[in-house]
């Protein structure tokens with residue numbers, strides 16, 4: 001199917017108004033694989049005029065789409081989910097090559113996305129509006145009734161990051177279109193081929209012309225133009241806090257739904273089940289080399305059990321499989337990072353911590369962009385690793401005297417995505433959970449986004465608004481009240 005979306009020069013086309021179009025510009029971006037530097041294809045660096053066309057076409061098409069029966073819109077989503085599954089092998093291969101995901105994680109991303117799309121259709125079909133009688137409020141009678149329906153917002157701008165190019169695109173596109181919105185989708189540049197593939201799936205499933213349009217090009221070049229475009233009615237962005245802040249600063253009167261960076265803490269109390277804790281911490285911190293916003297990014301463990309926990313974590317870290325998914329026989333947990341800039345940054349954080357007295361218990365070395373899973377003990381709050389998000393396979397252990405000190409350090413972060421607390425005492429779990437300034441607290445589990453119908457949100461610099469299937473649907477619609485006044 002890849003062949004259907006690229007031209008004879010290997011340039012991937014964009015879906016605009018139901019047609020896969022070549023750009024009018026000669027300006028292209030070459031997508032190389034982080035695994036072997038091979039060229040996977042080229043994408044167009046679209047011009048402003050082409051962006052205008054994508055947004056204008058979305059605006060016009062939405063007018064008809066919002067009146068299309070919901071059951072027809074949901075049928076398209078069910079078809080898209082089936083098509084994703086029937087094209088799993090090719091898409092998995094593309095994900096592995098384009099973003100260096102290990103095979104198991106790539107398969108899981110595609111299957112989870114199909115489930116997400118189906119569940120979105122199910123929820124949309126089962127969501128109703130409400131009717132409110134006037135007499136609930138003093139001075140009014142039952143002859144006044146408000147019928148509250150949910151209306152689409154118009155044109156949704158969906159911007160996705162590199163690490164889940166299919167799932168974090170579909171989790172914006174599916175709730176948007178099922179509710180009668182149209183979409184302009186700007187994938188991450190590294191991840192754009194997978195994103196365009198997803199768009200092809202939606203098109204094949206029957207999404208009408210103009211309802212899903214794609215825009216490719218570097219965010220640094222066209223990002224400001226798209227997010228501030230007057231044709232956009234809602235921005236759903238997942239990516240770094242830096243870009244999120246920028247979008248928030250330059251937009252005006254447009255609702256934002258943003259999931260940004262994190263520094264999720266795993267807080268370990270003295271009565272925690274340490275085997276379960278260590279297992280969760282290692283799975284949470286290192287899968288896909290830590291390139292997940294919800295990765296466990298620091299451990300705050302009380303002194304009484306710190307030595308025991310560290311020993312258990314170290315044993316598991318040393319069992320992680322490290323390698324290049326292209327050349328490794330088995331599935332690997334630790335893969336090369338997305339690019340050398342990302343790997344340089346992780347090494348910089350490790351070096352800073354070493355210079356300030358942290359101890360490397362495992363890893364700490366790099367071969368090209370493959371960084372060994374790194375475990376660092378005795379990390380203290382004067383080190384950058386205590387606060388900055390590495391988006392790589394390095395985990396700092398910060399020792400604390402008690403739960404209260406852990407809470408203070410956890411909350412001092414600029415981020416507030418998730419936290420875990422490990423304890424066998426339900427009262428302590430609630431005590432800690434109640435005080436943490438995050439969107440979600442996981443009790444005795446690693447930090448993670450799923451299941452996808454749960455609310456997913458970050459506070460402080462980790463985001464604005466709430467995702468999760470029903471929550472995204474609500475965010476992308478607004479109530480509309482039609483008031484019936486019955487003459488009596």
Ligand SMILES: NC(=O)C1=CN([C@@H]2O[C@H](COP(=O)(O)OP(=O)(O)OC[C@H]3O[C@@H](n4cnc5c(N)ncnc54)[C@H](OP(=O)(O)O)[C@@H]3O)[C@@H](O)[C@H]2O)C=CC1
Pocket residue numbers: 159160161162163186187188189190217218219220222223224227238239240241243244246247259260261262292293294389391417458462463
């Ligand atoms: N909380 C969450 O749910 C998640 C958060 N993240 C966070 O994302 C980061 C990693 O992802 P990464 O892709 O590198 O993030 P970036 O912020 O670099 O990019 C995200 C998206 O924004 C685009 N973009 C870049 N500049 C602009 C701009 N000025 N205006 C509009 N769009 C722009 C990018 O395009 P281009 O690729 O062309 O630059 C890409 O599509 C981490 O910080 C991580 O924590 C990631 C996943 C989930």
Ligand SMILES: O=C(O)[C@H](O)COP(=O)(O)O
Pocket residue numbers: 163164168291292293294295447448449450
């Ligand atoms: O992009 C991310 O990193 C995700 O939103 C996290 O999802 P996960 O917890 O399912 O990996």
